Amino acid sequence: MKLYLIRHGDPDYANDTLTDRGHREASALVEYLQREGIEQIVASPLGRARDTATYSAEAMNLDVSVEPWMTELHLPVEAREGTAAWDIPGHIIRNRDYLRDPSSFDRIPHLPLPQTDETLERIRTSSDRFLASLGYVRDDGAYRVAEPNSRRIAIFAHGGFGLTWLALLLEIPVPLMWSGFFLHTSSVTQILFDERGDDLATPRCVMMSALPHLYANSMEPGTAGIKANYA
DSSP states (O other): OEEEEEEOSSEEGGGTEEOHHHHHHHHHHHHHHHHHTOOEEEEOSSHHHHHHHHHHHHHHTOOEEEOGGGSOOOOBOTTSTTOBGGGSOHHHHTOHHHHHOTTOGGGSTTOOTTHHHHHHHHHHHHHHHHHHHTTEEEETTEEEESSOOOOEEEEEEOHHHHHHHHHHHHTOOHHHHHHHOOOOTTOEEEEEEEEOSTTEEEEEEEEEEEOHHHHHTTOOOOOTTOOSOOO
């Protein structure tokens, strides 16, 4: 099984939809996803994710299944107006005390607690339920293959949610994923459920924040979500 995690196109946050550029990004995705042989489309309930998914769903005559748990996270940082937990500057997250024990979120200044713990538990539980419905049951850091499949599933969601779910799937400390990686608008991240025998599969990221569809259409990467210098 391979999951294609796609961040929504360039957002019009005020109206929870896409900008003109976002619509062009979503349209550009269609040919790429058709070529990849996508068989199922899943989306966050938010408008900007569903609007992005619609282009591909209509072109491939697929329904869009809405998963409420894939909505964008709500983890505002009170001490930094307009900042979410995944926007905390990396040098604040990667302090010496935290790096000694990446499970100790309380060693990260400004990180909202206990909301972070509650959010991660909710996503982990919902992810387990979703993947079990596809035949993969979590067993520690791997997944027992109850019903193997070779399906290719496109999931249209968000930057904060995407980084968080990736961290949980890959067993990477979430704050280090937040501070070390970025998902461009309309980018594609592929997660292969790597089966090596013993009826177990390990999620493996084989492509991250890729933009083949934009480059094929002579479009530059978008910068929505970058908080500082980006050239």
